[in-house]
Amino acid sequence: MSSRPAHKSLQHRTIASAVAEELRRRIVDGDLKSGLQLRQDALAAEFGVSRIPVREALMQLEAEGLVKILPHRGAIVSELSxxxxxxxxxxxxxxxxxxxxxxxxxxxxxxxxxxxxxxxxxxxxxxxxxxxxxxxxxxxxxxxxxxxxxxxxxxxxxxxxxxxxxxxxxxxxxxxxxxxxxxxxxxxxxxxxxxxxxxxxxxxxxxxxxxxxxxxxxxxxxxxxxx
CATH class of the missing domain: 1.20.120.530 (GntR ligand-binding domain-like)
Structure with missing residues (x-):
């Protein structure tokens, strides 16, 4: 069995973690304000990666409560009441x-x-x-x-x-x-x-x-x- 798919999966996770870390830093530092829409295509272009690791990064940030993923709006920076x-x-x-x-x-x-x-x-x-x-x-x-x-x-x-x-x-x-x-x-x-x-x-x-x-x-x- 080829190990290539596992290697590609690991690579995606590594890139996703790096993207998540940078977005987390910007949110926590206040550079990305509450309610701001985070567009996957724009982020992918900025980081020079595909949309797959960006989507995985946003899902990780959603699990942490920093981002909300909404129907028809995509990901936005969450604001806690x-x-x-x-x-x-x-x-x-x-x-x-x-x-x-x-x-x-x-x-x-x-x-x-x-x-x-x-x-x-x-x-x-x-x-x-x-x-x-x-x-x-x-x-x-x-x-x-x-x-x-x-x-x-x-x-x-x-x-x-x-x-x-x-x-x-x-x-x-x-x-x-x-x-x-x-x-x-x-x-x-x-x-x-x-x-x-x-x-x-x-x-x-x-x-x-x-x-x-x-x-x-x-x-x-x-x-x-x-x-």
Whole structure:
């Protein structure tokens, strides 16, 4: 049996992943605004690829909640309503403390070294206002905390929720004055876990997620009033 079809399939997936990564970056950075139509032929021409990997990339972004594919309109950049934002953060509040409780006792010295490095870079990037790295470091920080939970389905769901929340996390940090609070609470989460105070860490994590969601909803409410 020829291996060519498998090779071509792998090549398409690799190209699709690269296209998805670049489109994801543009959406999260705000270069591609909510409601913007993403035309497959235009994107294929821009990236110098066929429409097949572009279509696969858009389907991946739809699964992440960044794009909606609508009948007769094709793909558009999605816009989360306040209700959707509330649902995202409520799901995080339910799942993440559970994962932390299961994982915290198994965190190693190497894990804590990695968490400390993330926190150091996080603080530097916040002060330098390098917005693009905020969400990436936030996602990495939370994933390291939960990595030993032994609950792959819940971990996969949370990883997707963190991805969907990425641009909103950046918005919350940059526009609602949440930078200093986030930095303090992340450091306290690590300290509590390191000292074996897992229940207190889980309680703080729930408060932390709730606070981010609440400040985002307040921002949306004030923004909608001003429009």
């Amino acid at each position: 306040m209700e959707e934002v509330q649902e995202l953060f409520e799901l995080r509040m339910l799942l993440e403390p559970r994962l932390l409780k299961a994982s915290a006792r198994y965190l190693t010295e190497m894990d804590y070294d990695r968490l400390d490095r993330i926190l150091q870079e996080y603080g530097s990037e916040l002060r330098a206002k390098h917005v693009r790295r905020w969400g990436e470091l936030n996602t990495e920080f939370h994933n390291v905390l939960y990595q030993h939970a032994g609950q792959p389905r819940a971990q996969a769901i949370v990883a997707n929720l963190l991805q969907e929340c990425d641009r909103h996390t950046r918005l919350q940090l940059s526009l609602t004055g949440g930078m200093e609070r986030a930095e303090i609470e992340h450091a306290e989460l690590v300290r509590l876990c390191k000292n074996g105070k897992i229940s207190a860490a889980c309680a703080l994590l729930k408060t932390h997620i709730e606070g981010v969601g609440k400040s985002l909803r307040q921002y949306f409410e004030e923004h909608n009033k001003a429009v």
